[in-house]
Amino acid sequence: MNKIKGLLLSLSLLLLALVVGIFIREQKAYSAITSEIKDSQIEDKKEAKNKENNKKETNPTEVTDTASDKFKEETFDAGEVRAITKGEKEYTGEKVVFLTFDDGPDGSSSPRILDILDSNNVPATFFLQGQYINEDTKDIFKRMYDEGHCVAAHSFGHDYGYLYPGRVGNAANIISDFNKIQERAKEYLGKDFSFKTWRYPGGHMSWQNLESADEQLKAQGVEWIDWNNMTGDAEPASRRPTTAQGMVNMVKQLTEGSSSNMQVILMHDNRSKELTIQALPEIIAYYKDLGYKFGKFK
């Protein structure tokens, strides 16, 4: 009997040893799998971190982009604003004012205007003449762009006789003139830059048969815009205010008499427009008091 008991005991011990052995092996295999998973998770994290670091390294170039993205939320499409100011499209949204300056850049006036805009933290649109964008003004031109304002095209040469012979739009000349200012701007802002907004010299309202030029500009992604308000700084002498206060008053009167929630103000930043610069801080304060948003074009 004792012999059988001893045999059974050794058999059970053997069986136990086998079971324990299998269990340990399984455990080892399991922990190998889990550690593999953990390793791959660590790898993933490393990769993610590397990606993040790479991102950080490329950031300096992104910073230049964001500099010109200032006032991004204040950007409007000129075609839409045009339809709204002409009453062709209904608009009941917040009131918006567009400060626009034609005929620059100018080495003396433009920097002073930029300083005023900067201290009031508002955007503007500069409708530039290609002939004045050159080595002497390139820093001002770049400053307009870098400080988040809209740089828009206002022809290369501002030559009425070439653009509108006999007061009739010559589409070929207008497009050729537009391409010329576009090329000039690319010299300073890079080949990827392109104008999105255009103002006809003298205003679209002043000339006939501009439909073909309008369409060809639109095909290049460019919308035109006139104005529905002004300081009067380029009006004939009989209507031109002779004081800065006179200009502020003209803007106020035109605003009060307007039924539009969008005011596009025509001003100029060429050398002879001293009164506009003097009037600008009060014009900005006036619209801030009325709760207007300050917009710019694309």
Ligand SMILES: [Zn+2]
């Ligand atoms: Zn002009």
